[in-house]
Amino acid sequence: MKILILGANGNLGTQLTKVFGDDPENEVIAWDREQIDVTDQELVDKKVADIKPELIINAVAYNAVDKCEDDEDEYDLAKELNIDVPRYLAKAALTNKAIIIHYSSDYVFEGNGEGEYEEDYETKSVNRYGKTKLMGERDVIRMSGMGLKWYLIRTSKLFGPKPENQDAKENFFDIMLKLSEKKDELNVVDGERSCFTYAPDLAKATKELVESEKGFGIYHLVNEGPATWYEGVKELFRLKNIETKVNPIASEDLERPAKRPKSSVLKNTKLSPLRSWKEALAEYVNL
Numbered sequence: 001m002k003i004l005i006l007g008a009n010g011n012l013g014t015q016l017t018k019v020f021g022d023d024p025e026n027e028v029i030a031w032d033r034e035q036i037d038v039t040d041q042e043l044v045d046k047k048v049a050d051i052k053p054e055l056i057i058n059a060v061a062y063n064a065v066d067k068c069e070d071d072e073d074e075y076d077l078a079k080e081l082n083i084d085v086p087r088y089l090a091k092a093a094l095t096n097k098a099i100i101i102h103y104s105s106d107y108v109f110e111g112n113g114e115g116e117y118e119e120d121y122e123t124k125s126v127n128r129y130g131k132t133k134l135m136g137e138r139d140v141i142r143m144s145g146m147g148l149k150w151y152l153i154r155t156s157k158l159f160g161p162k163p164e165n166q167d168a169k170e171n172f173f174d175i176m177l178k179l180s181e182k183k184d185e186l187n188v189v190d191g192e193r194s195c196f197t198y199a200p201d202l203a204k205a206t207k208e209l210v211e212s213e214k215g216f217g218i219y220h221l222v223n224e225g226p227a228t229w230y231e232g233v234k235e236l237f238r239l240k241n242i243e244t245k246v247n248p249i250a251s252e253d254l255e256r257p258a259k260r261p262k263s264s265v266l267k268n269t270k271l272s273p274l275r276s277w278k279e280a281l282a283e284y285v286n287l
């Protein structure tokens with residue numbers, strides 16, 4: 001299969017490039033911003049038409065949840081990357097009869113009440129980042145009516161090996177490991193319950209989905225077992241024998257511009273479950 005991966009140097013994009021590229025049946029074209037600026041619709045149309053991929057995977061995104069909440073320029077960038085780009089790519093996929101895979105987030109859900117969401121549950125975001133991801137989803141889904149072949153994969157709390165990309169955002173667990181070297185005590189939010197997801201597991205499950213007989217539509221792919229940030233750090237420090245004290249705090253006690261869902265557990269009702277996050281984390285810390 002001829003596959004175009006965009007955002008190929010990002011956290012997920014790196015793993016997707018590895019997983020799809022390891023299969024000799026695939027011809028993978030892996031691009032990041034050095035090869036294409038995906039916000040340039042004309043360029044996207046031209047390059048996709050030149051390559052004629054059978055599958056386009058969009059791993060480009062704007063993920064700075066707090067930055068875009070109170071900075072208008074950042075919000076514009078978030079809208080461009082999370083709304084315009086998936087629309088451009090979906091259009092290009094439609095024109096070239098390619099399948100598109102687009103990723104979204106648990107932040108498209110409000111996160112109140114029980115806070116567990118099946119794939120078709122009503123969406124409603126509580127912050128700007130979530131709104132942009134939701135709008136991006138809607139454009140892809142809308143084009144389904146025009147014959148677009150699409151998979152929309154929602155995921156949450158992504159972590160995994162740091163990509164070579166110098167600017168790559170550090171994952172939560174790496175940040176906590178660094179902090180533990182400097183501090184005797186850490187305050188960590190014991191809330192915002194959702195599922196940690198190991199990028200190599202998500203990439204593998206994405207490939208399995210493409211190769212399955214499953215229909216197009218929305219899928220939830222996360223490692224099994226919901227956890228708060230606090231529970232994540234406790235498990236990390238246990239695995240690494242770190243003695244830094246971890247204090248649970250409430251979400252409201254950490255001052256941040258963007259509101260977060262209290263609980264946004266993505267329930268996977270359509271595919272085989274991924275392994276537990278604890279198992280994935282143990283593999284990650286022993287790499």
Ligand SMILES: NC(=O)c1ccc[n+]([C@@H]2O[C@H](COP(=O)([O-])OP(=O)(O)OC[C@H]3O[C@@H](n4cnc5c(N)ncnc54)[C@H](OP(=O)(O)O)[C@@H]3O)[C@@H](O)[C@H]2O)c1
Nearest residue numbers: 007009010011012033037038060061103105155156157158
């Ligand atoms: N990270 C999470 O915790 C999380 C949670 C839920 C859902 N998700 C979703 O999972 C997906 C993958 O996220 P991720 O964390 O792997 O993202 P990421 O690491 O930020 O990767 C995005 C990649 O896209 C590139 N890019 C940005 N603007 C571009 C442009 N104009 N043209 C071409 N490339 C451009 C980035 O390059 P630069 O680095 O140079 O900007 C980066 O390599 C996204 O849809 C995200 O919303 C992530």
